[in-house]
Amino acid sequence: MRFLFLGDMVGRSGRNAVFSALPGLVCDYRLDFVVVNGENSAGGFGITEDIFHETLRAGADVVTTGNHVWDQREALEFAAREERFLRPLNYPKGAPGNGSGLFEAKNGARVLVANIMGRVFMAPDLDDPFACADYLVSACPLGEQADAVIIDFHAEATSEKQSMGHFLDGRASVIVGTHTHVPTADHQILTGGTAYQSDAGMCGDYDSSLGMEKEEPINRFVTKVPRGRFEAAQGPATICGLAVEISDRTGLAEKVSALRIGPRLQEQRPDFW
Numbered sequence: 001m002r003f004l005f006l007g008d009m010v011g012r013s014g015r016n017a018v019f020s021a022l023p024g025l026v027c028d029y030r031l032d033f034v035v036v037n038g039e040n041s042a043g044g045f046g047i048t049e050d051i052f053h054e055t056l057r058a059g060a061d062v063v064t065t066g067n068h069v070w071d072q073r074e075a076l077e078f079a080a081r082e083e084r085f086l087r088p089l090n091y092p093k094g095a096p097g098n099g100s101g102l103f104e105a106k107n108g109a110r111v112l113v114a115n116i117m118g119r120v121f122m123a124p125d126l127d128d129p130f131a132c133a134d135y136l137v138s139a140c141p142l143g144e145q146a147d148a149v150i151i152d153f154h155a156e157a158t159s160e161k162q163s164m165g166h167f168l169d170g171r172a173s174v175i176v177g178t179h180t181h182v183p184t185a186d187h188q189i190l191t192g193g194t195a196y197q198s199d200a201g202m203c204g205d206y207d208s209s210l211g212m213e214k215e216e217p218i219n220r221f222v223t224k225v226p227r228g229r230f231e232a233a234q235g236p237a238t239i240c241g242l243a244v245e246i247s248d249r250t251g252l253a254e255k256v257s258a259l260r261i262g263p264r265l266q267e268q269r270p271d272f273w
């Protein structure tokens with residue numbers, strides 16, 4: 001199974017880059033399943049229903065999110081109606097919408113997708129992400145109810161992300177980190193067969209501070225006096241993601257590659273499709 005994950009779309013430039021490139025990637029690579037993180041897609045703060053649907057039309061099968069999921073208030077409403085829209089699974093009971101779902105890929109595979117959020121340097125009062133992940137993969141095991149298990153782990157601390165990767169190694173096809181907006185060079189297949197990357201990076205303008213115009217972040221670090229809002233950077237965006245060939249027999253990863261298309265970052269594409 002040919003799987004592609006794209007990292008946090010940041011603002012209009014990130015959206016436009018994904019919406020123009022993803023249809024071609026789906027076609028050229030004959031992708032079976034695509035997940036895109038959309039939590040910063042509305043000006044950097046959350047996602048609207050229109051953007052969600054446009055992301056699906058561009059070729060995403062599922063849209064994940066993170067700490068900004070409710071920034072656009074309409075998400076509180078459409079989350080409950082849209083099973084392909086995921087908010088962090090470890091929000092306390094009663095949160096609107098779903099944190100996981102079982103979906104059918106183009107090749108007929110049953111794909112379990114979950115969006116889980118870290119707690120280190122994030123909201124500490126979330127349910128335990130490790131207990132949540134353990135329950136999920138035990139309730140819908142890879143190789144039994146699911147032919148592939150994909151987890152977007154939205155977290156700040158690399159230690160928490162790497163620990164989650166090893167904790168689930170062999171019980172998931174892909175554990176990919178999001179949130180920091182910086183692609184890490186540690187994409188690999190762990191010893192138990194799970195594809196892992198600490199952070200896929202953002203789909204956004206890299207002439208920025210994490211996808212936001214750099215002036216205000218610099219100002220706040222230098223003067224400690226806020227002078228304006230953070231605005232999404234408007235320059236040409238680079239798409240960052242993770243490409244994984246998942247075994248149809250075991251559901252574990254066979255090949256993994258970073259994907260980086262656009263200015264400023266060194267281009268990387270899978271060489272196995």
Ligand SMILES: C=C(OP(=O)(O)O)C(=O)O
Nearest residue numbers: 040067068179180181210
């Ligand atoms: C990019 C970050 O946050 P956000 O969730 O605001 O995108 C971050 O804090 O690394």
Ligand SMILES: [Mn+2]
Nearest residue numbers: 066067068179
């Ligand atoms: Mn985030």
